[in-house]
Amino acid sequence: MWTIPKPRYRRGKEGEAEIAVNIGGVRVVLVGDVLNRYPESRLAELLNRSAQTHDDGDDTISSLCDDFDAARGEFYFDRDPDAFRCIVDVYYFDEIHIKRGICPICFIKEMEFWRIDQSALDECCRSYLSEKEVELKEIQGKVRVILEDAEGEPCATRSGRGKRLLWLLWKLLEKPGSSLPSRVVAIASFLFILVSSVVMCVGTIPELQVTNAEGKQVEHPSLEAIETACILWFTLEYLLRLASSPNKLRFALAFMNVVDFLAIVPFYVVLSLNFLGSTAMMELANVQQAVQALRIMRIARIFKLARHSSGLQTLTYALKRSLKELGLLLMYMGVGIFVFSALAYTIEQSHPETLFRSIPQSFWWAIITMTTVGYGDIYPKTTLGKCNAAVSFLCGVIAIALPIHPIINNFVVYYNKQKVLETAAKHEVELMELKSGGSPAKSCACARDGRSDTCNASSKRRLLEIQSGNP
Template structure:
């Protein structure tokens, strides 16, 4: 509710103790008592200054009509309607459709502190500021990619060119070809790894044991040589070696390459009788499992997988709630299932920890059937458990999906905004060059 008179949007002269301001064609009459609530604001200064002091008035407003005692401002009237709320409610809300960054500039012009912003608007403002920082970072990356010719030495130019070739598929056609080749190599390597486990395609070695076909091993070796060359070129051309080494995706790349060379070393040492053959075979078998890590290399070439990773990071709270719901349900229903099934002589519920497995596959609606209730109460408990499991899983899913969609759309908008910003900078720089050339000709 309004505790003081509302601002008057009227024509005519203002009475004693009032001030008339014209904001972009919108005339508002404000009470002096209201404006004195914030004596350091621009409007309060206009109220206190004398109409005879034209220099002071000119520094505070764009124009002044002494006859009407009306001050003119070439500002946004919609933003001003939000600004005057501070005099009546001691807080400001940013209306929808107004840019929060521009609104902060309006507040600075009217000399209103940002502390009067409501908490919801402060969070909205911080979100927009983060988006601007992300756009600035993207613009900086784009400009760094365009400034290859500004490198001082030939080595720096070659390093910059090689970095763009290996890391920026959108920079040129050769870079795009390399990215496609890397993507196909990952797929081929993953397919070969799977096909190599088919017994019909394996061959017997000298000891009669089945091993991978030599053709598949040759393909595997070719792919690993490509991965190694690619990784070394990216490492050598990286502008920041430490940051490159600590990157999660680069660690995954290294973990996908390393087992291949360790297996070669162990095989060589084993054949040279430096290690026991049994230990070598066990180590080789364990390291071959690590080849699964190479499938994660696809994330470096897929923006969708990267967006999914970031969305899951932002959904840690929802995922934590899901795990908490499932954990409580698993504990409760496994304990109930164990208790209810003890009366049956052929019970499959030997202990509560063993019942955890039954509760997990029941609540997730998998139901392998290796453990199942045989009593009527146990079956009722199972029915309630999988209904609760469906509800527990369904509740946090929507926020997680929403985070993914919001983050994905946000990244697309930020990338487009960054490209437009670079285009505007290029247009401005082109205009400045043409203007300087004109001045030189004149």
């Protein structure tokens, strides 16, 4: 038995009301006056009810606890004693901290049982709770994806062969791990992206270009044919994915799909200007510049590789999480560039053959010096100018090195988190299949409801076990 100590100002008073509760086999004695600090809590109501009656058959007391012994004055609860140790602190300290090893989602259930508001949680525990809720939602999403891939059909019943074909087409194009044909399509798409990018680069080599009727250097016809074949593949792939998408608006607004669209559009715009536009219009300088700009936009297709590379996706997320550190880096570099370029311009003015004509021109020197590039096209010639250059590149190295560790740490944390979530999702799927008798359809029915208590409970346990290193 463990007893919460009475506050010092309460010691020495006789006849003070106390209540004995048994939480999962652990007996706890609590001071009644302290419990009344939260009169709407379960323990406070139980204290007041027990003081009013000693009848073993009191239905009110029975509704507040699992069992009670009137002779010993002890009330029994089949609850988690570790969680109760944390919750009882609110009566004495007006705040609750979740101890390490306790599932925060289950802890919230305990607080609801004891009728303690979540506002009593300390700020650090609230953020921890929010992180775990996000992780559990991600696990549930991964579980649905795994079950839908394993089942071969969406969880909801789809009427009509047309919708079933659209679903199979969606799986073929969007889920490379669902079947062998889908892997072949993903590899083919990856190769088309590489070939298109290589052709775009090779087409700029003067030796491989040909002269057209107007005497201008253009891409070789063979390279244009390969480019056209790649664009046709990208167009067909995009249209099929759009047609089979369950949510076409969401599909069209997704970032990677916008990249796909921007990689396709320039080809057709240039084609329209070439074949539908008049000769006089094509001779305008503005139109020619627009055509050239659209052709340059073909570089956007290289970002399509991120669709097939989890490593690029992880790197993108790490950079997104490191925007604060990157902003600090740009701020440090900006301040350093301004200061050292101004100093270099001022110091080098005494030299008759100075290369620093103005402070804006000195910005270029400060940039290549602080980043340790040093092209050598502009350099100081005085002794003080060289000392200023030495200090500038030392400061540049320090400024660049400072945010590197947080960025790397964000990458590692996200990568490890994804591995944990994938492992937890696989264990959850296995558990659901065992409970449903190995039927993916029944498992999928359980996964459809994101708030399923059974699914949530098993997800919480698996997540905590994996994170603690005991899968």
